[in-house]
Amino acid sequence: MTSRLDVRGVTTSFGGVHAVSNVSFTLGAGEQLSIIGPNGSGKTTLLDGIAGRVPFDDGMVLLDGVQLSGTPEHHARRGIARTFQRTQIFPSLTLADHLLVALRARHGSPRLWRDLLRVTTRTSGEREAIATCLGHVGLAGKEDVIVGTLGLGTCRMVELARALVTAPSVLLLDECSSGLDGDEASLLVDVVLETSARTGMSVVAIEHDLSVVAAFGGEVLVLVNGVLLGQGHLDEVLANPEVASAYLGARP
Ligand SMILES: Nc1ncnc2c1ncn2[C@@H]1O[C@H](COP(=O)(O)OP(=O)(O)O)[C@@H](O)[C@H]1O
Ligand SMILES: [Mg+2]
Numbered sequence: 634m635t636s637r638l639d640v641r642g643v644t645t646s647f648g649g650v651h652a653v654s655n656v657s658f659t660l661g662a663g664e665q666l667s668i669i670g671p672n673g674s675g676k677t678t679l680l681d682g683i684a685g686r687v688p689f690d691d692g693m694v695l696l697d698g699v700q701l702s703g704t705p706e707h708h709a710r711r712g713i714a715r716t717f718q719r720t721q722i723f724p725s726l727t728l729a730d731h732l733l734v735a736l737r738a739r740h741g742s743p744r745l746w747r748d749l750l751r752v753t754t755r756t757s758g759e760r761e762a763i764a765t766c767l768g769h770v771g772l773a774g775k776e777d778v779i780v781g782t783l784g785l786g787t788c789r790m791v792e793l794a795r796a797l798v799t800a801p802s803v804l805l806l807d808e809c810s811s812g813l814d815g816d817e818a819s820l821l822v823d824v825v826l827e828t829s830a831r832t833g834m835s836v837v838a839i840e841h842d843l844s845v846v847a848a849f850g851g852e853v854l855v856l857v858n859g860v861l862l863g864q865g866h867l868d869e870v871l872a873n874p875e876v877a878s879a880y881l882g883a884r885p
Pocket of ligand 2: 676677678718
């Protein structure tokens with residue numbers, strides 16, 4: 634059976650630094666995968682490559698059996714959505730504006746740049762998609778709230794909503810729980826898992842908080858110095874002495 638996401642031998646170097654070395658994995662529809670590893674181990678670079686933001690030097694990524702190539706916009710139109718390690722929001726725009734720009738980027742609308750200047754109105758279909766998505770993330774009726782007035786927990790939820798409004802088939806999360814308290818992190822994980830169960834969306838989550846990794850519940854990849862050091866369920870990978878040594882600083 635064709636995998637939803639099939640990452641084959643991807644490699645990226647920056648100058649002399651091998652950020653990602655020959656990493657391969659597959660992910661089925663509706664499945665979750667977490668990526669853990671120390672800072673600087675290549676997690677964000679791997680995600681950026683899958684999102685089309687940084688080209689891989691070698692290897693390939695297939696979505697439903699078809700190779701992904703080109704720009705982040707091309708990957709978005711194919712159904713890849715992502716959030717960022719540092720939230721990338723526009724403080725003066727409303728929640729609805731954030732979602733509208735993502736919706737139109739997914740559908741390749743030529744009005745995108747005018748949207749940023751706020752001179753176009755939303756169609757009824759767009760209004761409905763935005764309202765439905767805000768309802769799914771617990772922000773129903775907040776269309777006109779200015780994002781700059783919100784706390785980090787809600788901003789991370791807005792970023793998640795901006796990804797989900799495009800109805801992605803693969804969601805890439807880069808440390809989505811970073812800076813959140815336990816309740817905010819669980820809410821975020823619940824929304825992601827509920828969406829995945831409802832739509833069949835697959836999830837790749839870079840995560841430093843092992844309780845969040847456990848909550849996602851899928852397979853775990855351990856990346857150290859750009860190399861895949863282990864793969865399996867969380868308790869299995871943590872029981873691997875090589876992983877414990879590299880990741881937790883424990884002596885084997
Ligand atoms: N744009 C870049 N230019 C040069 N080096 C980079 C760039 N992005 C990442 N790196 C390097 O690649 C390695 C992996 O970084 P990164 O993917 O951000 O790791 P992680 O997300 O696991 O913390 C690090 O050594 C980092 O310094
Ligand atoms: Mg990172």
